[in-house]
Amino acid sequence: MAFTERACRPALLSLLLALGLSACATPQPAQQAASEVAEADTPEAPEVEPSYPSQSLSEDMLLRFLVGDIALQRGNTQLASQAWAELAQKSSDARVAKRATEVAIAAGQLNQALDACARWIDAAPQSPEARQIMVSLLIRANRLDDARPHLQALLSMQPKEVAPFLLQLHRLWDKQTDRKAALKLTQELAAGYDGLPEAHFALAVAYANADLKASSLTELDRVDVLRPAWEPSLLYRAQLLEDQPDAQRAFLEKAVRAAPKSAELQNALARSYAEAKRYPEAAAAYDKAQELAPGDLESLVGAGLIAIEQRQFDKANALLSAAVAKAPRQTRNLHYYLGVVAEEQQRWPDAVRWYEGAEGELKSMADRHLVRVYAKLGRVADAQALIAKMPVDSADARAEKAQTEAQLWREAKDYARAYSVLTDALKASPDTPELLYDRSLIADLMNDLGRAEADLRRYIELKPGNAMGLNALGYTLANRSTRLDEAQGYLEQAITLEPENPVIIDSLGWLRYRQGRLAEARELLQKAHAKLPDPEIAAHLAEVLWQLGRKDEARKVSTAAQQLDPRNDVLRETVQRLGMQP
Template sequence: MTLLDCAMLVPFRHYALCLLISSLFLGGCASVPVASTSGVTASEPAEVTGDAEPVRDESFAPETLSRLPLSNDLLLRFLVADIALQRGRTALSAQTWYDLANRTHDPRVARRATEVAVGAGQLGLAQETAQQWITAAPNSVGARQILLTLLIRADRIEEARPHIEALLAAKPEDAAAFFMQMHLLWDKSSDRKAAWMLTDELTQKYPQLPEARFARAVALANQERFNDAIAELDRALAARPNWEVVIQYKAQLLSNQSPAGSIEFLQKAIKDNPMSFSLRNSLARELVAAQRLPEANQVYQEVLNLQASNLDALIGTGLIALQQRDLDTAYRNLSAAITQNPRNVDNLRYYLGQIAEERYRFDEALKWYSQVGGEFALPAKKRLPRVFARLGRMEEARKAITALPADTEQARIEHIQMEAQLWREARDYKKGVDILSKGITTYPQSADLIYDRALMADMQGNYALAESDLRKYVQLLPANAQGMNALGYTLLTRTAKLAEAEKWLEQAIALEPDSPVILDSLGWLRYKQGKLPEAQELLKRAHAKLSEPDVAAHLAEVLWQLGDKVEAKKVVDAALLIDAKNETLTETISRLGIR
């Protein structure tokens, strides 16, 4: 048996740490992600998933291989290292391989020692074994790749420089691809100044390479030197006009300084590249960020007119429609997006579950929420108790609450809210109020519990408690339009305090002028004040955005009183299809004799 036999790889997982740099120098740079400038850093490290295979580098010169005979002692150590790894004792295996690398000075053993140390999370040890690997085989690209990764992870950026230079010298044809993805080497904890200094030194040797200008721009942006970064991007565009990646990144940087400037820049770029879907979608996203939703929707629609299956445009139009309460369009486009690309769409499934809830299609909502994973899994699970309750499956609703984490104060408050919601769905408002009251005793400053108890107390008929709680709520959250609206509506419908109700509702609508809930409340106030035309206009706006039965009942009553009984019946008929058991709707129909 030789040393090579003992150092052969056995299956080993979790080697993703070293794949990024391997891909940069081994042809893995076909796609170039654009760096984001939001938050604390202008770029994020690439996420590598799956069962990674180690970097392979078999080009060891014969003279670098160990001539050490395989003694019984060495054989025993190899066996200990291998068996320890197979039994999950990774720390022992890593230390044993490190000792073997020291004893043999063989690059194959040093390579294996590095792989095991990385997999065991012994990154300091891995740095030492990678250096042994390089010492034994100075021309090994794989060794430098791994050591470079480890040095960068340890924020030893200056020590990484000679290894990057050696890799670039070994494969100069990969320089452009490397510079386009160089920003992926750094994470949020990296020393940004050191990263810039290294980028500056490396790119000085490539003054005519536009990709080097891009790398400089990202490093400068990471230091929030946006004007300098934009100047570098302009130089890159001068060398390569209409370069979409750079155009998009420049738009991102411009957006930090002037959203309007970014939009204007993208509009000009689209004139020069009229068939670029990516630039049009970037423009639409900037318009959304600027809250210019109609314009954004128009740009997305232009993309769909050119390419009906464009995923970004389908999602963009779907989310805009959802925000504008156009549930039919939102459902159609988001569903189409999922059909086209069923992977990594947990957020879309979550939104579709919300749409189904708002349409009172609780079986459908349950289906969507049950498919949600990733970071949206917990929000989806929090929606399940209400959905089960609306389906009459109370025991499953309780189990869904119990399954949720309760390890923080906010999580425990949410548990109380959800439990009370079950009694609300069961129309046992007294029990709901009791549960919320106990919660408020424990968490007296919880605005959420106070607000929920106010609504439940109103349903119970305890209007004094509802008013008192809502007054506490607006004291706790004085600039909250939801609280102002709830207090104003309660005063409007449960007391004779119309003047005070008007004050609160006017403040609420000033904060959120397009809120359908506030428009409904204000429209109902105008009705109570005898201002029927104004009430009709407000309620029509509210109903166009939110076709819930309560809003429909208000609009139908105003239309009925104005003599438009045909339209009132249409509104009522549509609302009955949504929820035929809605108390406000059925009471209005009965009282007015509609239908």
């Protein structure tokens, strides 16, 4: 799990990170401004302006200066780096060494940068900037032992930075860093700061990164003694429980009681609920995070996505739109989800705008939805042009393109053409499960039970134990045939695999209706509808209520569903057939 970082980075660490060191991928605790430290009253050591040597500018040095600068202007960074490296060797001036270091870094010449930076430190040993750059270079070279004296010197020069630096020390390591070496360095840097919770926190992260979880937890226990209910420690302990979701959730529930003003902990608890599909509780936790930190980006986004799951589209639109307005560059992936919301609300122009603006890994999904929206708007040529641009560089890409084109013709109600597209794709890639599943749906729409059943049976052979495949076959048999006992066998297998899936609960409820077991059907369909107020589920529930004589309830359910999707074919057919219109 990722943690949102809201506080500003302390000065010492920020420059080191800016020099190209990426944060440790795992684990990464939330950033928190450190509180006062034992040496808070100790004055910071001011950076001493070096005493620059008196040195004549020879013709040779002048020539090298010119060569270095002209090479830089012309983009020849390697020549520039070499010229400045030679200047640094011939001069004891800290300014020359600094410039040589900067040019070598820009040129990607790590060894030259290390040599020049060492000369810079020799000329200006009290320069924090020189030490910071040296640390970044040594870590990049995986020379952590050599970095230690420079880090210790920095901490001596800036005692107020000790606590915040230790809190975020793990952010210096990248994916190539030797974890055992990082642990050793952390132990050396934390020595002498036993009374600082940040020191024990740094050790906890280092131990966990070195796969020493028990030692990590021991250090967190020490943190809890020194600073009870400290947010970074609570969040990190929860992260260490990510492979035990139930235990993690129980810990977070306890943690939010211990630290009730922590928006970060509320967000973490909300994520845990969301992963368990406990959406109402997740929504409540995100709402609490918003109360504690109005405008917090993570809770805005999280609550918005949960609202989509609960089909609360007005709420989702408001929350996700607020997130995009707050941080447009960070939320480009939300364009896809805002497109989904607009599509569900049948705001077709808005759906087009959001889907067309989607970027990154969700772009292909947005394009598939956009084809469907174009089809609903009658923009078939635009949909075909978009499909033509889709990649076909792999079997998966070709299958996805065929599925998208079939979706176009399905929306246009040209079922024969949709079936043909999928059939052609299956000739090129026989037994592709996704293509078989989609073709079975088209065959069902064509009232061709034989072909729908054949494709679904083959799908189940290819993906045995797949709940959705079992559900699709069971529902098709229940809806299109009198083989209800056979349908029951498939649906009972599916519900055993996914007992809380509203789609499967709906299928089982519809089977009970077809079996004449109306009371059971109503109970199941009400449960499914409460979990997922989908128009087709609503149509099934309304029909059962109607047959039970509860006609006012049936009209209420169907009317609400029509407001969500007045064009849904199953719902419209049900309302017209039964005469549910008031």
